[in-house]
Amino acid sequence: MKPAVDPATPAVRYVEIDESRAGQRLDNFLIATLKGVPKSHIYRILRKGEVRVNKGRARPDYRLEAGDVVRIPPLRQSPPKLDSAEAAEGFAWLLPRILYEDDDLMVVNKPAGLAVHAGSGVAVGLIEALRGLRPEAPFLDLAHRLDRDTSGCLLLAKTRPALLALHRLLREGDMEKRYLALVAGTWRGGQREVDVALEKNRPRSGERMVEVSETGKQATSLFVPHQRYGSATLMEIRLLTGRTHQARVHAAHLGHPIAGDDKYGDREFNRRLHKLGLRRLFLHAARLRFAHPVSGDKMDLEAPLPDELSGVLAKL
Template sequence: MKALSSSPSVQWIEVDLEHAGQRIDNFLCAHLKGVPRSHVYRILRTGEVRRNGGRVQAQERLAAGDRIRLPPLRLAERAPGLAPPEALRARLEVRILFEDDELLALNKPAGMAVHGGSGVSLGVIEALRELRPRARTLELVHRLDRDTSGCLVIAKRRTALLALHEQFRGPGVEKVYLALLTGRWAHRRALVDAPLQKNVLVSGERVVKVAREGKPARTEFRRRECYAAATLVEARPITGRTHQIRVHAQRLGHPVAGDERYGDERANREFRRFGLGRLFLHAARLTLRHPRSGEPLRLEAPLDPELHHVLTLLPR
């Protein structure tokens, strides 16, 4: 991406190969740091942004060599407290599992959204951009629920992002989660094949349910340990739907421990006696191919200490 000229009134940008194929709204939101996303969409909608001299829609994709005209913009001053505090910076730094010039893998903390928005001012991706200010591109390859911990992959180049997206759309990525289910599960292995439909409530909250008209969804569960009133399992999502593991566990009749949306409140109260104050769902392992070398890359995130401690306290 090359700035051809700029002035207090107009800026021109030439799109390079690294950003070819990207939607212009996403391109502008990444380039215009400090400009609210709502304002980016407004200048697109009103035609103040031009591509090669003509109007452009938010969903249109860029090509190498495109000339983008930006109107006069005043970048917002950084709000106090927007930058991650030192404690958070240090916490994320020690949770980096792998990093090179193409990608970064993080053991995401539970309780932290992957990106800001919907009342969240700072997510993982915004904090990482503060930690790696020289990285030209830092973009989420996939997502984890806010209450889920574990392996999260971030691309550091546009070409890596596209290559990894292609892998995640196909069967080439193996994802293994650890989940504590309520109750003793009698089976060693089961495949839940149940379509899921996502609904958004007036509050903006997402709720997913099994529905015949939903999108295909499959999850394999494998038993690891049995406790008196709980079962530790490996959950392997074959598809990647919102809240898939949680809803499929509910379908089994054994919801994930600590799940306030799809779980059993009475059982959750019992688990709190053993120190469980969050959803017991952890993305433990992710296997994929490196986007540049093509070599297998196996990422493993150790179980968080608070979850491990709960397991040591559960009666068998």
């Protein structure tokens, strides 16, 4: 007697790889495709040979080619937390914040307070919301990230080849990222380059912190003063590398922490700015400059300083 088939368990799937997935590692393809399946289980079925490429076994690091057929065995998948309609509900206001869009990429003026992706208690981030608003888009992914409390230019890819090309630009330092930040104190002199390695750690509280460390990853920032306000300076910060919290930690390392920074900042300075109406981190991704990953055209995109930040400057 055959065992009853559990309707919650899908049948064997055969997926033909198209150009958008060509070049991707097999394990990464499975992780992206099998939402809700633990990574440990994905590597287990790979080791056991239950996943086949063109009817043969394949290693996790096998690079998929266009036309490959991947056999995916029956697997239980956790239901998605939100479907597209649910994710989009209440986020239509994001659409007018799209600064630029074509067939390959999108640039969004992200507001402060919105996480770029779900996780750590966040049910829907910007990327989930945009996927819900654009259910017809076959591919949409973050090319880089911004902290939840940072506003401004956020770059997304609409095809996998574009994503890989944008990652290459970021990795090789061929994308210019300029931020505006209000920092504590009067800046002396002109522009200054900071080349100080950074390392992530988790203190006893469990909160992720980044600190200056000789054993960390190389990080370089260029600080250019724009306007001095006595006890504060409006600064342009150009990130020449893309480390977590780089602008915030480098600013604090120089003795000029960013206003509103409750992790690396100055409490007394933050208290004074709070009285002037600052209710967030004064860090804004103002400009992105790069070569378009497909056409090669020069892209120069800007996000204006939000009213809640320009209003604070007006009071200084």
